[in-house]
Amino acid sequence: MITVSNNEANRVAKLLNLKRSEFDEKYMEKGMHDLMLINAIPCHFLSNNKCSIYQDRFEGCREFPALHLPYFQKRLFTHFMHYNRCPIIFNVIEQLKTQLLFEK
Ligand code: SF4
DSSP: OOOHHHHHHHHHHHTOOOOHHHHHHEEEOGGGGEEEEESSSTTTEEEEEEEEEGGGOOOOHHHHTTSSSSSSGGGHHHHHTTTTTTHHHHHHHHHHHHTTTTOO
């Protein structure tokens, strides 16, 4: 799930010429701890296999798959969820399997 900050929601609502309330109603849902999340998978802004708001995409999108951030092991569920969709994650996992002498 993509989390969206208040500033990001304001920015993208403006980009789409929507009132913030319209943007929230159409694209957002509340997650745990009142986090705002994109309410659809795949994301509304995915069009022809490309991000239609690429220059204004959310921080979570910019960081994905976040392999450069600490606590890789705490995001294993996400990594394995995207293993067969994301070539970056696939290649990193396959390299780790080789380096860690993983056997089938
Ligand atoms: S990069 Fe764009 S299409 Fe992909 S999840 Fe983020 S906003 Fe949606």
